[in-house]
Structures are given as C-alpha cells and as structure tokens.
Amino acid sequence: MTKPLTIVWFRQDLRIADQPALRRAVDRGGVIPVYIWAPEEEGDWPLGGASRWWLHHSLASLDEQLRERGSRLIIRRGPTQAMLDGLLEETGATAVYWNRRYEPAAIERDKQVKATLLSRGVPAESFNGSLLHEPWTVVTKQGGPYQVFTPFWKACLTADVRHETLPTPREVTSPAKWPKSLSLDELELLPSIPWDAGFYNAWNVGAPAAERRLQQFISEAIARYHEDRDRADVDGSSLLSPHLHFGELSPRQVWTAVEKELAKSQALKSKSGKGAEVFLKEVGWREFAHHLLYHFPQTPTEPLREQFRHFPWRRSQQDLRAWQRGQTGFPIVDAAMRHLWVTGYMPNRMRMVVASFLTKDLRLPWQRGAEWFWETLVDADLANNTLGWQWTAGCGADAAPYFRVFNPTMQAEKADPDGEYIRRWVPELAKLPTKRLREPWTATAEELAAAGVQLGMNYPPPIVDHHEARDAALAAYEKIRAS
Numbered sequence: 001m002t003k004p005l006t007i008v009w010f011r012q013d014l015r016i017a018d019q020p021a022l023r024r025a026v027d028r029g030g031v032i033p034v035y036i037w038a039p040e041e042e043g044d045w046p047l048g049g050a051s052r053w054w055l056h057h058s059l060a061s062l063d064e065q066l067r068e069r070g071s072r073l074i075i076r077r078g079p080t081q082a083m084l085d086g087l088l089e090e091t092g093a094t095a096v097y098w099n100r101r102y103e104p105a106a107i108e109r110d111k112q113v114k115a116t117l118l119s120r121g122v123p124a125e126s127f128n129g130s131l132l133h134e135p136w137t138v139v140t141k142q143g144g145p146y147q148v149f150t151p152f153w154k155a156c157l158t159a160d161v162r163h164e165t166l167p168t169p170r171e172v173t174s175p176a177k178w179p180k181s182l183s184l185d186e187l188e189l190l191p192s193i194p195w196d197a198g199f200y201n202a203w204n205v206g207a208p209a210a211e212r213r214l215q216q217f218i219s220e221a222i223a224r225y226h227e228d229r230d231r232a233d234v235d236g237s238s239l240l241s242p243h244l245h246f247g248e249l250s251p252r253q254v255w256t257a258v259e260k261e262l263a264k265s266q267a268l269k270s271k272s273g274k275g276a277e278v279f280l281k282e283v284g285w286r287e288f289a290h291h292l293l294y295h296f297p298q299t300p301t302e303p304l305r306e307q308f309r310h311f312p313w314r315r316s317q318q319d320l321r322a323w324q325r326g327q328t329g330f331p332i333v334d335a336a337m338r339h340l341w342v343t344g345y346m347p348n349r350m351r352m353v354v355a356s357f358l359t360k361d362l363r364l365p366w367q368r369g370a371e372w373f374w375e376t377l378v379d380a381d382l383a384n385n386t387l388g389w390q391w392t393a394g395c396g397a398d399a400a401p402y403f404r405v406f407n408p409t410m411q412a413e414k415a416d417p418d419g420e421y422i423r424r425w426v427p428e429l430a431k432l433p434t435k436r437l438r439e440p441w442t443a444t445a446e447e448l449a450a451a452g453v454q455l456g457m458n459y460p461p462p463i464v465d466h467h468e469a470r471d472a473a474l475a476a477y478e479k480i481r482a483s
C-alpha cells in the first residue's frame with residue numbers, strides 16, 4: 001500500500017528541526033513541502049524589502065536541507081487557497097498541515113483555509129511551532145489577557161509546560177512524482193537596487209547558521225549578556241531575532257539549549273547563570289509581544305492606550321527623512337539609523353534611543369517609525385515591532401511612561417563609552433575627540449577643523465535642541481493627560 005501524502009505548508013517555520021507540522025507529516029507518510037508566496041494576503045503589512053531579502057536566502061537554505069533528506073521545496077505564488085487546491089488535485093495528497101501564525105490577517109486567512117479544506121473532507125491541521133506559550137493559553141485570574149509583562153512572565157514560568165523539542169526527521173519521503181515548482185528567482189524577492197550589499201557581510205541565513213549562532217552565543221557571550229546587551233559597540237546579544245522571526249530556530253530549541261547551560265553553570269556554581277536568566281526573560285518579551293498582538297489586533301496601527309489617539313503629533317516629511325537617513329545631527333541616532341540601513345539590524349538599546357528621538361524629540365507619530373523599521377529590518381516582526389514602538393512612545397501595554405525621554409548624549413556615553421560605534425557608522429566625525437563626538441556642535445572651531453568636520457557641510461547641525469524638544473513633548477503629553 002502506498003503511504004498517504006501530506007502537504008506541509010511552510011510559512012514562518014523555515015526549518016527541519018523541531019518542526020511540528022513536518023514531523024507529523026513525516027510520521028504519516030510522504031510529504032510535499034510547499035512555500036506559497038502571497039503578499040497580498042498579509043493585510044497592511046506585506047513583507048518589507050529587508051525581510052524579502054532574508055526570505056529569499058532562507059527558502060534557498062530550506063530547499064537545501066530538504067534535499068539532504070531526499071526531498072525538496074515546491075514554490076508557488078498565491079492565492080493560497082487556489083494553490084493548495086491545485087496541489088491537492090495534482091499530487092493526490094490527502095491532508096494539509098502547517099504551523100500557526102498570530103498576525104491578524106494571517107489568522108483570518110488561515111481560518112478560512114482550514115474551514116474550506118475541512119468542508120471538502122481534507123484533514124487540515126495546524127500546530128504550535130513558533131511560541132513557548134500560545135496567546136490564549138496564558139490568562140489572568142479574571143480570564144483575560146495580560147497587559148503587564150512581569151505577571152505574564154511569572155504565569156508562563158509557573159505553567160505546567162515542558163519545552164521539549166521534537167526529533168528531527170532523518171529522511172523526508174517524496175511523492176512518486178514531484179509537482180511543478182517556480183524557481184526561487186521567479187518570486188523576485190531580492191532588491192532591484194543593490195542596497196543589500198552589507199547584509200551579505202552581516203548575516204548567514206538559514207537554520208544551520210541559526211543553530212551555530214545559538215551555540216556560539218551560549219559558549220561565548222551569554223555569561224556577560226546581562227551586562228553587554230545594552231552596549232552598542234560590542235555584539236553583546238544573541239543576534240537571533242531574524243532566525244526566530246522566520247522560524248529557522250524555534251524558541252523551544254533556544255530554551256532547551258539555554259537550560260542545559262544553566263544547569264551546567266549551577267553545577268559549577270559559576271555566575272554565568274545570571275546572563276542566561278536575563279536572556280530567557282527577553283525571549284519572554286517575544287512571547288508577551290505575541291500575546292498582545294493576538295488579544296489587541298488593532299495595535300500595529302492604533303495606540304493601545306486610548307488617550308494617545310488625541311496626541312498632537314507633528315507632521316514633517318523633512319524631519320522624517322533626516323531621521324531615516326541618519327542625518328539628524330545627533331551622532332548616536334545617526335550611527336544607529338545608518339547601521340540599520342546597511343545591515344538590516346540595530347541593537348535593542350539603539351532601537352529605543354532612535355524611537356524615543358522620533359516620537360519625543362521630533363514628536364513624529366510612532367507609526368511612521370514602525371513602518372520604516374518594517375521596511376528595513378531583517379527581523380521585522382509585527383508583534384515585536386508593535387510592542388517596541390508602543391513601548392517607547394509610551395502608548396502601549398507596560399510601556400515606558402511618555403515623560404521618559406532618552407537623552408541621546410547620555411545614552412551614547414553608556415552604550416558607546418569610547419565612541420567606537422559612532423566612529424564606525426558616522427566616519428565623517430571619526431577624528432573628533434571622544435568627548436566632542438557625541439555633541440559635535442559643542443566642539444571649538446579648532447577641534448572641528450583638526451577633525452575635518454564642517455557642520456552644515458559634511459555633517460548636519462542638530463535638527464532640534466534636545467532640551468527644548470523635550471519640554472515641548474512633555475507639554476503636549478500634559479494636554480492629553482489633562483483631557
């Protein structure tokens with residue numbers, strides 16, 4: 001008897017290891033691994049340019065991993081329902097499996113696909129491949145969603161859940177005949193202008209690279225994570241965010257690998273456990289972000305805190321452009337924005353600094369910042385990005401209060417004490433003495449001349465006065481608070 005065939009619909013789970021949909025399909029029989037490109041089904045948030053770059057390379061890597069196991073990846077261009085229907089008919093497959101997503105548009109689409117398949121008698125099953133705790137499994141005593149991180153995370157940690165990974169299939173059985181596939185290039189995911197050159201230096205895409213990165217982070221950096229994660233000048237964090245977003249690595253894989261390290265450090269009575277604990281808490285923020293997005297699906301565009309609907313945001317295309325291009329005249333902000341443009345990444349502390357600058361110093365809407373990050377981050381993630389922007393703007397759940405305005409100079413002193421980060425990304429200021437580097441407008445004419453800096457010519461003067469801008473932001477906040 002021939003084995004039943006299952007279509008595995010890959011999405012943000014581009015891996016073989018700890019892949020529930022694939023594992024179940026392999027156990028059932030033959031497998032047709034499929035990726036369907038349907039950007040028009042992503043609602044207001046079709047993939048940005050940097051994410052499309054990542055996706056291209058991640059799909060190539062997934063195909064390679066499948067081929068090593070005797071299989072391959074079939075690529076189709078949407079709409080999803082029609083593509084799945086076509087494949088079921090062409091191949092004789094009798095079931096469709098996938099791992100769940102949590103973005104509002106994806107949930108809607110998936111529900112419809114599932115209902116349609118089931119109504120035709122095709123078993124359609126979805127699994128949890130992306131989270132430790134799915135959003136509806138963690139509820140307050142009153143049965144509602146959490147809006148504060150600490151009790152949310154406490155509830156997760158005390159939940160009776162074991163984060164075990166699934167065995168990786170050694171072989172993935174092929175169908176007797178492969179259906180047709182588009183070539184990856186036909187999806188045209190790579191940018192037509194070469195702004196991605198720096199991405200190639202910065203990243204190794206795909207699950208094997210993600211697993212290596214995780215091991216390297218655990219053995220080399222996790223012990224110092226709690227101290228280094230806020231530094232801009234050293235790679236103090238894991239750099240796993242794009243791998244986690246595209247599901248090249250599951251959070252269960254991360255969790256079990258780190259727990260192993262924690263157990264080791266406890267046995268050795270070493271202090272390295274502190275870094276591991278703080279790191280797992282950050283993975284917890286990712287869980288919290290998905291919890292919030294699921295329960296408050298309007299938040300990618302609407303503030304969670306209602307009063308912020310009436311906030312008097314400014315409108316200035318010119319200031320927005322200066323921020324996007326790293327031309328604000330505030331070197332730490334400009335360094336971070338250029339870092340983002342060149343590599344598709346920015347460290348967490350820098351994301352907070354530039355987001356505070358946009359929403360408080362420039363008083364531009366946080367949604368404009370979220371959109372730019374969406375386009376330029378390789379780890380652009382609707383849940384994490386929404387949480388990050390609403391947190392910094394002060395209008396989200398468990399957010400920094402609006403009156404907390406980051407001072408760019410002080411942030412630069414802490415995150416980049418020797419000025420290495422600024423010198424790297426804003427090379428026109430590299431020759432300034434460190435104490436002037438953060439505030440070139442305070443340098444004397446001689447210092448500027450000696451460093452070859454001409455303010456207004458090869459580097460802009462600051463586009464706002466930070467102290468005046470801070471006062472104006474606080475006054476605007478007082479107005480909505482009073483109303």
Ligand SMILES: Cc1cc2nc3c(=O)[nH]c(=O)nc-3n(C[C@H](O)[C@H](O)[C@H](O)COP(=O)(O)OP(=O)(O)OC[C@H]3O[C@@H](n4cnc5c(N)ncnc54)[C@H](O)[C@@H]3O)c2cc1C
Nearest residue numbers: 237238239240241282283285286348351380381384385388
């Ligand atoms: C304005 C703003 C926008 C952001 N946009 C995104 C985004 O689009 N995509 C994204 O993945 N992260 C986003 N973050 C969160 C965070 O900055 C990144 O996850 C982190 O910098 C990625 O680097 P890392 O992998 O080295 O993180 P690590 O510090 O090593 O953390 C490990 C993992 O935990 C998760 N994580 C860490 N911090 C957070 C956080 N604050 N919120 C949610 N998850 C977190 C990530 O998956 C990360 O890979 C944003 C933060 C801010 C302030």
